[in-house]
Amino acid sequence: MTALAERDTRTPTGAPTVTMAAALNRALADALRDDETVLVFGEDVAALGGVFRVTDGLAAAFGEARVFDTPLAESGIVGTAIGMAMNGLRPVVEMQFDAFAYPAFEQITSHLAKLHNRTRGCISLPIVIRIPYGGGIGGVEHHCDSSEAYYTHTAGLRVVTPATPGDAYALLRQAIDCPDPVIFLEPKRRYWSKETTVLDHTASVIDQAIVRRPGTDVTLIAYGGTLRTALDAADEAQENGHSVEVIDLRSLSPFDDDTVTASVRRTGRAIVIHEASRFCGYGAEVAARLSEQCFHYLEAPILRVTALDIPYPPPHLEQHHLPSVDRILDAINRLQWCETATTKAAG
Amino acid sequence: MTALAERDTRTPTGAPTVTMAAALNRALADALRDDETVLVFGEDVAALGGVFRVTDGLAAAFGEARVFDTPLAESGIVGTAIGMAMNGLRPVVEMQFDAFAYPAFEQITSHLAKLHNRTRGCISLPIVIRIPYGGGIGGVEHHCDSSEAYYTHTAGLRVVTPATPGDAYALLRQAIDCPDPVIFLEPKRRYWSKETTVLDHTASVIDQAIVRRPGTDVTLIAYGGTLRTALDAADEAQENGHSVEVIDLRSLSPFDDDTVTASVRRTGRAIVIHEASRFCGYGAEVAARLSEQCFHYLEAPILRVTALDIPYPPPHLEQHHLPSVDRILDAINRLQWCETATTKAAG
Amino acid sequence: MTSVTDAVPSRANQRRLLPTTTPLALLSPDGQPVHSTSLDMPGDDVLVGLHRQMVLGRRFDTQATALTKQGRLAVYPSARGQEAAEIGAVAALRPQDWLFPTYRDSMAIVARGVDPVEALILLRGDWHCGYDPYAHRVAPQCTPLATNAPHAVGLAHAARLKGEDTVALVMLGDGATSEGDTHTALNFAAVWNSPVVFFVQNNGYAISVPVAKQTAAPSLAHKGIGYGIPGLLVDGNDPAAVYAAVRGAVESAADGGGPTLIEALTYRIEAHTNADDAARYRPQAEVREWLDRDPVTRIRQYLLDQGLMDAAALSALDAEAEAQAEDLRRRMNIDTVPDPADLFRFVYAEPTPALRREQRQLAAELEELADEAGEMR
């Protein structure tokens, strides 16, 4: 699969079947084509096309001036991207894996997130940092971190993550067009998941959550790699007689209160699901704000189905670590159904 | 004040009045004296005694081999500390300010937190990373971050923060003795606050929260720099007829569920207070877990009084950013007192 | 856009990359011309201009220190004693070039044309940066050490990609050279052959830590060869030498010659900041030694000897400096109240709904306070 091949299969009417990796590749190709100021760089993104082939064919198609490999230093990649953005370019950079973005943490936290604010808006940093994140692919240590909470706690950054090929395309295009710096988290284990969809980025998705599956009894809140797990759990729960609504957050920061709060106020029950560890994970924010905003609507406490509070395990143990359909179903069962029944009976 | 002078005022019976900075200095001096393997190093910690004078006099008292200045690189400071700990030493290192620990983020997250786990316990890293954190001292950008959430989300690290000189001494001594790596957060603006107390570290405090002020109507949960604010708010609230309990967490990770949950189940109302931004801040975890563990005891949603979701402001605007007595009092008033009244009446 | 790979230079020539063992100089400490094989004495007008900026810069610096005593500045890191380095480097830049300064370099920023009050808004505590970086092509003063170096490389690389004739000069301290970002920036600039000048002011200390504890290298300029970048060691108290060295580096970079690393040997006369107590870590005798090598008297002596200035011109200049200081004092003494609404305006291009909520809450709080205050009257 090459970027060009992808582009050839594109027709105004027909909806191609694409993987998330291909959709991301297309988004980069289209952005490079539509906007002369867009650059793509990082480690192994040019000749190799990225270790996940997301940048495959781009250097050949757009030249080494716009798609190029850098020396091996993440803080240099982000730091130089900041300088390029100060000079009118729109860098889209890749961190090869989640844990390998940590050398860039200072540049991201102290500059990327703050320069626009620091200069009263004089300096804009329309930079996208693509980070393949999460586990479930049998990767060894440092290749499976879910590091979203480090970024969502940092004001000035947008943090988005697609769960489907269609959203991968739309979110990445919109992230590139966005005047704010965007941490773009790509769920590794969904890179090869397919969807038949027309790739289009006109409908705004970058700061809006979406209801992936309507339901009335409980709201599952997921994103990135765990959406699929949540949808599977919802189907099984249906068989147990629970009508489950599933929300895909897409934008982790800012958080779409309207969509999520409306759902939870309707269902009265909610479970947040993510691959990151539980303690001070992103789910804590979701549970905390929903507990506050939906206090009088809640039939049960908001539960979190997350990874364990441990470093990411070795491949042969990761299945014990990650949120599973079973754990989501268990959580649904713990949502105090009988108690409400009695409450409802009593009331 | 010098470490030696401090030590001279120390008598078995008499309780000296010490600042938090002096208590920390004493803790380091006593640890260096009691344990030959303890080292203290960082930027400007030797001749200068640290920009906050916390290491004042230590180099003179214990020699440049055990208390020394390093070249200017935080990742080098933490990285070499890891190697020293692998070789049987107990480094206590200083990051000069909160935001200047970010260059060490990779060493902290990918190694300090994980080497013990990575090696099935073969390698222990009894390292303390001292980080002056938080604002309220009119510091310019990068000198006032409250970065606790970055560390508390990272499994394998202990994160503690003292709010009083007595705890500063006890917590630092116990952090140095602890076999786990400890992120030791020192609330800058309390460095000069005084307490008359016998400095003692025999009573365990490193993983236990403490009730600083008993009350029956609402629990304020604070730590580090905001404990003082919470206590002041509690006194004022008393005058408005609310009996307020105030908990000082001391250990942010692990979290002392027993102490906090017991209090909130008693009072039925809780407010978490911290200087860090709200979104995905540490308070989110506290609110989320308490909302779950105390669901049926809560008379009102758990509220968070935190800093704004913005980069730390310049000195002349920081008063708008930080949690204040007024904001805590407002939050207390929003705890749906009347509603409960009616509820209670109805019940 | 030109290709990046074309830029990768062939393995560099060892000789060309190593600095001289003694610092390059054009003026001796007592202001006598020194013959140099590698640097040309700048023109008379340039030298007169350097002297003028150094005098104005020093007066600005002492005024800023004075303002800290009056509580008008939260803190001020003085560049006193570093005037030759600060001014010589900035004077060598062309209008289309960019300056990436640190907290230490207010003097350089003002010399570049930034209004002195705007330059001090950061240290007054009203905002993080008081000037529009694009107005004079001066990046915000950078506090996290060395992190501005990759920014300079990125900006310069972008200029090349866009075919602009722009060179970026980044200022670094001796201590900052120990940070990873200095390494990263030097390496990226070399591999990309970017038009960047790395200007290291070795003023002897990183707060309290002397250079001997910062590096064991023969000189900081010796780091250049490890990246394939020419390294120059310059007498940082010789404004003529600093100007000539930086000017040469700027021209070379503009001609596609790639980056240069320049170490300017100088000395921090004041403490690290007004809040620091230098007596704890360095002997006064050392300071006196460097006071005898004062950069301003050095060039002044030369100008007088060469008849490029006379007593009248000198006192006129001193008067001008006094007037500027007076004006700065007056404007800094006006009380300012930054607008709390600014806290929310610039976090993102458009404030998020959550930020608008916080802004409304704060506005309400402030109204309440105002009312209470009103009632008290």
Place this chain on the structure above:
Amino acid sequence: MTSVTDAVPSRANQRRLLPTTTPLALLSPDGQPVHSTSLDMPGDDVLVGLHRQMVLGRRFDTQATALTKQGRLAVYPSARGQEAAEIGAVAALRPQDWLFPTYRDSMAIVARGVDPVEALILLRGDWHCGYDPYAHRVAPQCTPLATNAPHAVGLAHAARLKGEDTVALVMLGDGATSEGDTHTALNFAAVWNSPVVFFVQNNGYAISVPVAKQTAAPSLAHKGIGYGIPGLLVDGNDPAAVYAAVRGAVESAADGGGPTLIEALTYRIEAHTNADDAARYRPQAEVREWLDRDPVTRIRQYLLDQGLMDAAALSALDAEAEAQAEDLRRRMNIDTVPDPADLFRFVYAEPTPALRREQRQLAAELEELADEAGEMR
């Protein structure tokens, strides 16, 4: 404990710190002895030992690659072609020294004495590190590039403080030299005069990125002088030269001579890992060129010419290698099930209450699954 400041060396001597322009060698590519002014040919027994370890190491390496095809290893980064560097460096270490390897250096770890199966537990996916680092003084294989360098410096510095005669050797790739931690570690080691050997295997590529895009320096060894560290450029396919250079660096470090930076020029014959497709970024002709400079045949030729080995000894050695590979294959084919309880045991010295809760929950889940499985039977 000895003082740290005593350790700060006087400004170093330029000549001593620069590498030779051509790589140091003791054996020509066709195995002929080469005269060297700076390196001594190791003793015959050492050379025979090096050859033996290289043969065993290569067989181990090809066996490991084969195990990936059978799905017994998640992934394997081969060191094929780098045997002279991997073995030469490790053989030069003394028992009391420490090795800080990367993911690439399984061969070196096994040569150091770590059981091959334990060395592969990481890549088999059973745990992050399969051996006790203290057993053979081998740190866990490091994945985040260059982050093991400061660890080596810290361990070595601690040894000096404790008065132990220990040298730490850290292995780095050419790409890793671009990371900030390489810079930091070199600088700390130089300022502290720590007994550390920085051993850079320049195998031509960082995954797909050639060295020409990694640095513009004359050589990576030229980075040494920028820290005051002697830099040596060595033919990395010459085991005699690698051994002699590293041995010299170890002895110098042990004698208080401080750190050394050694660049070993070699080549990665296989793709980055079995998962990589090298055809995307390098021509097969380049690989063939390096196959002609094979390190094993080079030393073998020398041993045969010198009569230090004969055909019988060679086939005996090949048989031994075969037997070891056979044993490795057999042991790696035993199915293993790591204990889920280990997930919680080592996060902290003592599991926290929260971790004990999580452990109980997981145990309950697994029991339930077991019961369900039971019911199905």
